[in-house]
Amino acid sequence: MISIFGIVLSLFLLMYLAYKGFSVIILAPVLAMFAVLWSGAANEMLGFYSQIFMTGLGGYIIKYFPLFLLGALFGKLMDASGSARSIAQFLVNKLGHHQAMLSIVLSCAILTYGGVSLFVVGFAVFPIASALFKQLGIPKRLIPAAIMLGALTFTMTALPGTPAIQNAIPMPFFDTDTYAAPILGIIASIIMFAGGMWWLNKRVRDAHTKQEGYGHHPYEVEAKFDDRRLPSVYLAFVPIVFVILCNFILSKFAFPALDTSYLAADKFGGITLSAVNGLWSITCALFFSCLLILALSWNRFTDIKETLQQGVSSSFLPIFNTASEVGYGSVIAALTGFVIIRDFLIGLAPNNPLISEAIVINVLAGITGSASGGLSIALNTMGETYKALALEHGISLELMHKVASMASGTMDSLPHNGAVITIITLCGLTHKQSYYDMFVVAIIFPLIALVAVVTLGTMFGSF
Template structure:
């Protein structure tokens, strides 16, 4: 019991201190060692740090650094070329003022589905959203909810083919690709989009009836004009290319290659199915980065600087997440975790989908990170869940999709780093805007998760 108490104290401190702004890179090893100490393994602390924590951290970096790196560079190129602004502006002009909230949601959705990170989307879309909402006198406090709905829900975890890291993490555990369980993913995504839009439109209508206006806010960036931004075709082509090449590589091109060499010691004797999904996303992002550069060749003020800033922008996110994975690797070896594992596996003895969904959600909520929470869950229980899927005749693609969608529920609690960063970009507070964020990014995705588990249990993966 002391080991379990140590885990709970350590997790509680991690959640609280991360919310207070302390770096997870520092917190994770310190609090992991605290859990080790409280579990009665103080004499093994140094060995646990170098052989367990660092091995978990390093394994995550080895597996996913290419996706973080290329995703960050792609997003920076989309931002600096003006492509992100073009997509947002065109959607707003086409949908009209009557669909202002939907315009912002779809703009964010298209950008994130194409591989642009939330942080780039926030900086690119907020000035346009602020100008539109100010013109129509829609309360500014609704902007974060609209951006989160488009960027942190259906395109992050549900829609098949998304290059988001939350859709990539389950691939090596379940030998799947980014298009796992496409039918269920689309259904879940539509539940999130429709449910979120119902809430946001309801909130906007209620504010209008109450006579609430945009409010007294100073948004200096909202009036900035960019005359040299590309046309909509040029802006959209790289995003279309990401999805198209990812699909072609994952389903046809890469599976047809001779990968027998992977069965040698030099390459770790790894099955091709565990790496083809990652290869497909890497290939798609490289091709799309090259296309952005070529199509916007005359627009670059300093291409070298854009690419360098994009590369540097990948370092903090991946080491934050990798540190959380290292933390989870330590927790998994403690005696108290065996109690947690037994409890989770016993939640629904005949349906491991429920156990997986609960475990991933809880870990994502504790860490305030969809990718970090899912990585901890799958690193500690992934093999178990795959074995249970085989035992109960569950398609691994369904396990993949449930894990991905589950990571996007409780992750968006108030201490989530993306939520805090977005509110900072918008110059708003949790008190002003978090209620909408909670509904569209926590409550509605949980409903979508329940729908997927129910459909998957009745009809299997499709």
Template sequence: MGLLGIFLSLILLMYLAYRGINVLILAPLLALLAVVMSGDLPVLATYTQVFMNSLGGYVITYFPLFLLGAIFGKVMADSGAARSIAEWIVDRLGAQRAVLAVVLSCGVLTFGGVSLFVVAFAVYPIANALFRRADIPKRLLPAAIALGSFTFTMTAFPGTPAIQNAIPMPFFGTNVFAAPLLGTLAGVIMLAGGTMWLNRRARAAGAEGYGDHPVTAADATLPEDADLPPFALAILPVVSVIVLNAVLTWFVFPNMSADYLAEPRYGETTLSSVAGIWAIIVSLVASILLAVGLNLRRFANLRESVNSGTMGSLLPIFNTASEVGYGAVIASLPAFALIRDAVLGLFPNNPVASLSVAVNVLAGITGSASGGMSIALNTLGEQFATMGQEQGISMELMHRVTALSSGGFDALPHNGAVITLLAITGLTHKKSYPDIFVVAVLIPVIALITVIVLGTVL
């Protein structure tokens, strides 16, 4: 009954999330359903001491990254900087390379720390006009935005400030630049493979053309006469995030004396465990200040922009933290030992492959890259790290495989980003999801397998 309860709980979580019920409600209720079906276990104690404790721990660790990332994205959007970058790329590449222009516009912004949701709203009006001018079917537009927003810049390219690249750091003692060569290779596979697929699909459409589509609310979000900053100023905050992150990670924090971290009041931790998160926090704060300073006169209401970004960070982090709490409850159940042993035994001589399966499956079930990864690492991370160390596997490889694995099955139809993207573009799963699946699920999984094979051999 315990095993049945776990599987029933997981299936209901996936189905009801797809039906639009918020995970803040679903996660505790379905976690406790699994507890009840497991037998004589204390329900209230599990909720307060396991679920809430795990949820709170996640918020304590990652809230600054969600908060600062959301504020940075909002500042970049409201100052016109995000649109300026997108238009510069589009102007340089032209209508004949419309797909690549859209992908790179999204990629530059997300790699610079702008939230994928903000990027979708900022880039869509420009991308839509470009697709119409190039007479490319609009049904391919969501896949182009998805490719640039939540594939190679989210999980692959080293240095990306995406939360999916930050979560593995404390588990493996790594930083956001882990396994740079393999990460870059995976990113190139996703970028090149996805772009070639969409270009091929556009050519195969023949006389179909852009199509007849109604105007959506997002079409009018950016007025044509907006006072945009020049590209050189618009791109500076994005460059700042990347450069500062690298300098702090490789040169500043490694040379700091931080013996005080061993004291109980500072969590009895080590510098290597927190340096990666510190680097992202400092980089984002400095880049927010830079973006505001360079574009102060362009804000209609700076206070409202900051407040909006702040509030916009709350639902994403608590959704993810609730999924982490759910995973902690499931991991505490006696029947979970059977699942854990099965996952660990899939590839007993290759913990990298086992880790990739665990993260992909949980990301697919929850429809969340960060949520699935967090559940996997909080429940099995210690075992995977120990197995990797015993077999002499690089912790940087474990980090990169974990990040890449979170960006595979997460983009199934019930994924929140997919649903939001289709709503922004005014399209449906039936029209656009097959191409989203190829560029955001199939090709990233191919890139992941390539990294696992090469990483294991080398």
């Protein structure tokens, strides 16, 4: 019982201190050892640190670093070439000012579904949204929710083929690819998108009724950009379309057609293609797409070496943050008290591991304030258990993948979430001004979509 108390206390300390701004890279090992102390294994602390924590951290980096690196490079190249801003402006111009909210949400959705990181999307879209909302008298406080809806909901966890890390993490655990349970993913995406748009448009109408306007923001600097340096929208769309098509072709046709029997050898870990197909496909798709952007927009880069260096540098902190949380989860899973917690969580729905999986990942994502962190902790500690339970109860592994991915993108968006804080800061707003609408579009409707997928999956299986 003392061990369980130590685990729970360390988890809530992790949430509280992360919210206060302390680095997870420092918090994770310290609080993992704190939990070890409470478990009565103080004499084994160094062993827990070097053999369990660091092994978990290192294993995550070995598996996912290429994806973090190439994703950061792709986003930076899309930004520096002007492609991201070109796409956003095109949608605003085509949809017209009367569809301002829709154009901003779709801009974010297309960019993130194409592999561009949230941070690049935010910097590319915010200046356009700010100018547009100011012109139309739409409250600035709604911009963060619009960015969240487009960038951190259905395109992050539900749409089939999305290259987001939240869709990649479940692949090696369930031997799936990024296109797991595609129809269910589309249904969930429609629920999130339609629900979020209904809410945001309602909020715009309410603001117009109250004659609220854009709001007074005296320290806001109006962004200026030279449209003449932007690539044509057709050129800007090419890398995004290429990522999606290349990922699909490689995962469904190219790699399965190769002779990969050599993977069964001990030096390759004695695995099958299904264990690595998804990661290989999205990694190669992002790599070739980076080369394509360089080829298509070479003359638009003012300093290609600096652009590449910034992309590389921006990949380090995200992966080390998440890997540290994985190391923390590895330690927690090795403690005696965790066995009791694991059995309790599985017992919440003994005949339907989908429900247990959804609850566990939701809770961990909420505590850590990270979709990828909570998902990684859950699957690294209980992934094999959930896979075995799915096979035992005849539940599709693709369905397990989809539920795991979607569950990570719900309660993660609590106020201490890094993306929430980043978007609010970027927009020059506060939690008090903007978080309510972010909560509705990024937590309420994704939760409704998750319940729908679990229900449909339970009734009809994966499709």
